[in-house]
Structure formats: C-alpha cells, structure tokens
Amino acid sequence: MDRKQIADRIVDWVKRYKYVFIIVVAGVLLMLLPSSTSKDDTKKETVTVSTEKTMEVRLTEALSQIRGAGRVQVMLTEAAGAETIYKTNEHISAGTDNSTTQKDTVTVTDENRAENGLITQVIPPRYQGALIVCQGADDPLVRLAITEAVASLTGLKTDKITIVRMK
Numbered sequence: 001m002d003r004k005q006i007a008d009r010i011v012d013w014v015k016r017y018k019y020v021f022i023i024v025v026a027g028v029l030l031m032l033l034p035s036s037t038s039k040d041d042t043k044k045e046t047v048t049v050s051t052e053k054t055m056e057v058r059l060t061e062a063l064s065q066i067r068g069a070g071r072v073q074v075m076l077t078e079a080a081g082a083e084t085i086y087k088t089n090e091h092i093s094a095g096t097d098n099s100t101t102q103k104d105t106v107t108v109t110d111e112n113r114a115e116n117g118l119i120t121q122v123i124p125p126r127y128q129g130a131l132i133v134c135q136g137a138d139d140p141l142v143r144l145a146i147t148e149a150v151a152s153l154t155g156l157k158t159d160k161i162t163i164v165r166m167k
Helices: 002-017 018-032 040-045 050-064 140-154
Strands: 072-080 085-087 088-094 100-103 108-109 115-117 121-125 126-134 159-166
Touching: 002 018, 050 072, 050 126, 050 140, 072 140, 126 140, 140 159
Parallel strands: 126 159
Antiparallel strands: 072 126, 085 121, 088 100, 108 115
C-alpha cells in the first residue's frame, strides 16, 4: 500500500468515528481538570465541639445582655448527652417455624469516599442543673429574669437553677 491509500483510510476512519473521538478527548480533558475541593479541604480535621460547652457559651452571651446582670458565667450539667438517630432498613425473613429481623443502618458516601450514617434526627441533651454566677445576683428582678431565661432555653425546672453573686 502506498501513502495515499493509507492517508485515505485514516481520513475515512476519522470521518466515521469523529464523534466518538471528540467524546473521548472531552472525557480525558475533564478528568485532567482539578476538582473543586482543594487538598487542604481533604486533610481538614473534624473538630467536635461539645453541645454542653456550646450551650454554656450561648447562655453566657444571652444572660450578660440582661440589664443589671453584669458579667456572667454559666455551668451546665447534663443528665443525658445528645442522641443521634440514624435511618435504618429493616429486613424480615419468615421461615416455616420462625422469622428473623435484621436492621441495617443506611450509609451515605461523601466526596472523600467516607461512609457516614444517614441522620434522621438529633435529640438535644437533657440537662440536670445549671449554676449561674453573675455580678447582679443580689437584685431579685435580675435573678427572676435569669431564672426564666435559663428555664426556657434549657427546659430545666426553676428549682434546678442556682444563681449566685460573683465576687
């Protein structure tokens, strides 16, 4: 075969498969493009912050805004921590004499290929008691306002909330 025949065959092949060739080249180019997540995002550490500490900080900020309260410090004790409920699939297999039930947690995969359970509900923690230390604890109106605020935000009864004067 001479060069002209080879060139004609290549041109015919390219005409016949040009769309396949374009799709393959586009796919290779898309794979070479950098992803939207940077390397720093994949290496980031997950920091778990205690719900108790977060609630204490939020309460401290809110209570310090009460007129006459002054500086405020909050300490909460938990009766039970936060509870996470995951989605489950239930498989029931019935036999002639017995039946068995199997529950599997539904998992989802994130962009880093890490599998996590599918969360359906997060139940906040239950608190056992609260100690509020503030500068304005001598004023009965301030004590009442703080007691009502803490009771409404934490779900505690007023007898579980102690307010004392800061030195």
